[in-house]
Each structure stands twice: as C-alpha cells, then as structure tokens.
Amino acid sequence: MQTPHIPTREITDEATFMNRREVLQLGATAAMGAVLAGCPAADEAGADDATAEAAGLRALENVTPAPERFRVSEATTSYDDATSYNNFYEFGTGKRDPAKNSHTLRTEPWSVVVDGEVGKPGKIALEDIVKPSTLEERVYRFRCVEAWSMVVPWVGIPLADVLARFEPKSDARYVSFETLVDREQMPGQRRRVIDWPYREGLRMDEAMHPLAFLAVGMYGKVLPNQNGAPIRLVVPWKYGFKSIKSIVRISFSKEQPQTSWNDLADDEYGFFANVNPEVDHPRWSQARERKLGDYRKRPTLPFNGYGDEVASLYAGMDLRKYY
Template structure:
C-alpha cells in the first residue's frame, strides 16, 4: 500500500445492489460455508449465493453481479451505489499474495479457508480457540453497506455480511486491563506466496483501541456481495473498520488478542512516517507523497472529495475528542 494512486484503471459498469433476503441469512450462510471446503476460485466462481442456490448458467452461478431482494437500509448503510463484485474482487491490496493489484485474484486459489480456527487470548476471562463455523454461528449475520477508502487515494462501496466486533469482544469478557485489541493474520507461505518476500514483516498485525473495537461500526465480515467471502477479499474472516484507511481492515484472521499495551502494527513498523496506528481518514492531512483531499471511486471517471472519517464523522468523531486530528495518525 505504499505505491501512489493509480489512475490507469478502466471504467466498468456499476450496479446498485440492495442487500437483504426474506430467508434466514445465517442458516443459508452456514449451509454455504459447509460446502466451502475446497480451494477458493480466484474470482469467486462457483461460490454459493447466500440467499438461494443458483441455477446452472445463472449470473449467480457464474460469480457475476446480481440484485438481491430489497430490504430497508440499516442505520449504518450508505445509500451510495455499490462497487460491482467483479471490480471488488479483482482490484485488491493483499500483500500476502503479492504487491500487484491483480495478484490476489490470480493467486487466491492457494488459500484454504476450511478448516480454520481463530485463537482468542490475552486480557479476557474466556480465552479459547474456536472453529470459524462455530464462531460465526454465535451471532446473527447482518448486511452492512460500507464505504472503503484506501490510503492510496481510491475507494469502493462494499456490501459485507458478518457481525459486529463488539459482540465477540463482550462474549469473551475482557478484563479490566484490556485497552487494545490486536489482530493477527495467517502466516503460511504455501497458502500466501507473497509471504516469501520481505516486503513486510510477517505475519500481518493490526490493532484497535478497545473503545474503537466496541463501536457498532466495527465489523467482522464473512461474506461479500451475498456470497461467501472470497480468498482475495480476506476469507474466511476479516475486519472492516469503515472510518479508517483500508490497511487497518486486516484479512484472514487467525488470532485476536486483547492487550494492555498498544500493538506494534505491521504498516506502522514498516513505514512509521507514512502509516500510523490510528489511520483515521482525514482529507486535511496529506500522505507524505500525495494529497488525501480527493479519491478515485473505482468504476467512476474523475475524482471526488474525501470526507472526514470517510463520511462517518457523526458516528465516530467523539472517539477522538481532544486529539489532534491534523496529525497523520
């Protein structure tokens, strides 16, 4: 994520997707995930649609875009047009697969999202290792349509499926010493060929303050665009923090640790002058090598103004009362 904004991407058609279903989303998702034990197809082809089983030759079966039955927008949803599935899954930063935007989609077949366990430890009363299917069965799955802003200056609008991070943290019962939450991604050079390089210090580590993690916008995603989360998007479990730059939303999580001390996060260690711990979207503070005042929405011509906290200022600005928001966190 240390490269400057790329302005050469072709413009492709976008489609407004209205997520939701009159079926039970968790039951459908668990049915899908139970079938999802083999290699993830690089572009998501063959993935089961969460709301219904696609017929042969259908758009869903081919992994292309479709419109789900409408539901009322939730309190955290943006009304902006959604980035297409094809764009969202072929233009990715996921250095575990490689540093080129096309590497994750091209190489995601090496990732095996089942079986998968997540270790939860540190300052919690209930440390444990839990299977991913058991973990996601603890919570009713929710649709969330969030903006996503990359520190490089491009953005998307993503329809996620998952559960609030706060629910998981409260279930684990943090101790009085817990002040931060550290997330660790899978380290496996066979599944992640990009980890064979020294571009970053592996495994990838990210973190939040505990009050940030407990905010209702902080989200653990297991699905995207009504499909099981594909490998290039962080299968089988990723963090989504929509008011922060995208590199904060760690993918393919295998460990969650509550700590008393601020975690040493991957990008803050790799380039401390460019990527800090907080990484809140702030258009008034330029990256050392480019402006953050505008962004290029994938699928659009031209650029648009970047909003403070990526448009979520009303919900999250209070978390940083008294802090210098002009500082590049």
C-alpha cells in the first residue's frame, strides 16, 4: 500500500477518520484543476480487487467538510468493506459482483438528461452539474433494506441546489431518477431481474430536504464504479435502494413515479422506504441491523437516526401504510 505524504492540517476530523486509508484519501487539496477531470482507474480493466482499484482512483480537490449536523460521529466503515459489498444488480446480483464486474462502466464523458415539469430541460454534462456548487464531505449512516448498514464519508453536492438550478415548475410534485442502460457496460442487464432501467423517485419536499445529497465521491476520491460512479443519490434516512446509482436522467412529474423495487414487489418495498425499525419487511425484521465488519447486530433507529430532521416531512402520515 502506497503512503502519500499528507499535511496534517488537511486531516479534517480525527474522530471521523479513524481509518488510515481514509486519512490518506483526503489528500492533495492544494492542487488546482477542473472538478471531475482525469481518468478513473477503473479503465485499467481487470482490477477486481477494490483496494488496488482505489489506489488509482483520483482524489477529489477543493472538498470542504460539511457542517457538524451532516457528519455522524460514528466510526466510518472501512473503504474495502464499503467498496466490496454492494447491491448493484446492473453488475450482477451477488454482493461481490459489482466490485468484480463494474470495470466495464465508462464514466467519461457522462451527461444527465433533465426533463418533465421543469423550466430548464436538456442534456447536461456532469461537469456542469457539479461545477456551480462547492464539493462537500458528509458522513452519513447508510442502511440497506436487507438489514446491513455502513457509515460512509460521501463527497458531493446538496440535491436541492442542483434541482433548483433546473427551475422545477410549480406543479412538479415528484422527481425521479434513472440509471444508465447499456448491456455492454452493465453485463447484469443481460438478465431481466429488474425491468431496466433502474428507477427511483422522491416527493419534491423530500428531494429538496438539506440532507438529500448527490455524491460524486467517497473517502475523498471519485466514486468507484461499484458504488455508483460517476454520480449517485444519497438519501440517508431511507433504505439504500432509494439511493440510485450512475444517474443518467432526472425527471420532474405531477404524479408519483414508478420505482424499480416497488414495481417488483410493492408489498415489500414501498415508495417512501423510510428506515423504520417498527415496520418489518414481510420476510425479515427491520428492528436491528449489522454494520459491515461487525459480527453482532445493533438496533436500527427511526429514519436511520435522522428523525429530528426529517420526521416532519411525514407528519400525519400512517408510516405502516406508507412504508
């Protein structure tokens, strides 16, 4: 493992960055250059080892740590764990398939189509989506519907900033997202386990909430392909499947959009999918979760611990009905 020199002043928060690798990955903020230029290491095909791949992933520059309320104080999950245990069915249904198979994804150039009930529709290059905002680092809990969880230092921009720039019309009540469809780049799409493209959506007030985040990196570097490069959603109070990866379309609509897991099994995966220890998945309990790397489980928190911030979005709603 290489050990680049990091000036100590650039280490943001010792309590948060306990892991040596993570500390290293924060490096080199002094250099200048366009955000998101450069070549992701995943182009060096055959890198099926997450660590080896990480060594080549480009560090993101000019990243500011987000305010304290966007950073949980728990120990972050190790980089290896967070990048080797993924659900990304576009690259296979096994947890280790994405790290193995996602080197075929080409993340440059990348653009996102914006359409629907919006003042500024169009096809927008990724750079132009990211550039107007300041990259910030947020440390969020992430809870999968399968009862495992992790704590990840994401790098990205607030979703609300981006959506506001597209000038949604007043009758846009929902926003939806789509993942790339490309059987060559995403071999898992050769089988129809999901009606591709993968789709997710949020109610407009959820999408505009300050916690909703668009990530372009994690652990100080650009996103590894298996974690949803080059741009993904992170909605920390909802089950992980809401946090759609490798986004190529953002649409605004009056009606609630169709979403992939809800389409597949609506009795098991609701549109809202807020983390809720009180409402079990029909087949397993949601009361507890296992943090990656742990042997024992820990209690799951309502709204994944973000209840103070987001519970008001659902005031008066029966969360057993709208799971």
